[in-house]
Amino acid sequence: MPFATQTLEEFYRSSLCSPKQTDAGHHFNVADIAERLQSGQLYPTYIRRDFYKIMLFRGDAQFHFGDETIAISGDSLLFFNPRVPYTYASLPANARGYFCVFKEDFFKEDLRINLDEVPLFLPGVKPIFSLDPGQCEELSRLFRKMLAELNSTYTYKYQLIRAYVTEIIYFAMKLAPLTYRPADTNASARITAVFLELLDRQFPVELSGRRLLLRTPKDFADKLAIHINYLNRAVKAQTGKTTSEHIFDRLAAEAKAMLRHTDMNIAEVGYSLGFQDQAHFNNFFRKRVHMSPSAFRLADTTAPAAPAL
Secondary structure, rough: OOOEEHHHHHHHHHHOOHHHHHHHOOOOOEEEHHHHHHOOOOOOOOOOOOOOEEEEEEEEEEEEEEEEEEEEEEEEEEEEEEOOEEEEOOOOOEEEEEEEEEEEHHHHOOOOHHHHHHHHHHOOOOOOOEEOOHHHHHHHHHHHHHHHHHHOOOOHHHHHOOOOOOHHHHHHHHHHHHHOOOOOOOHHHHHHHHHHHHHHHHOOOOOOOOOOOOOOHHHHHHHHHHOOOHHHHHHHHHOOOOOOOOOOOHHHHHHHHHHHHHOHHHHHHHOOOOOOOHHHHHHHHHHHHOOOOOHHHHHHHHHHOOOOO
């Protein structure tokens, strides 16, 4: 089946959260990973969620994140956003840590935070940070405070929880200042940023029968109401790659993810990604990945199982 999107309400139901923790009006939840492992309340489905997630993970594991498999070890802080599908395979029985989930509306009352502008949640960023023991304990303390407040009757508990989540976000931004840079202000940079945002928003392909609307540089130029030559010059100047290279790289990455994580047949994958027919898709995939889609799927299924996020 193709990619689906899990809502926060569906996550609550699948997680068997207590009534106090399913206050959907506040769009927030927090949990202890060890407790969820003991109760079997972990969901390995490779789908996109309509909420944000911050995880403090203690242990060794591999996560599928977009089309990549990322191995982590020791104490790690991870950030996930609604744009990128993710999952993980079975976690070690001794895994520990916490995670919180929230929707954008959770921060609507806080004018200091616009999640679309937080570097940790930008497209293409891989915000996964290794922690030393002191950093891990400091973050654990914040998650424990969230758990305590969520189960309290304090009138302003959500305002307090929001402050704890904000502290974690700023803590992470201080951990790795080189994972992001301030946005450029020139016209080429703005055009490039919008192009990359439009490209990113199309993925993952979620519905069978739904095809990509923007597949060529001209499609994007028309959408942006600019000349195709101007778009190509701006993107090349800002990124060093052509507009077509960005599109082809993203199509190849999405194709690999779909072949790896869905049961769509090869013709359906090609159709969903906007290819005329399976032959055109096969030729494209072979040029970008250096093997046929069927060979890629077979190689992936016969390799030792690898976990994912």
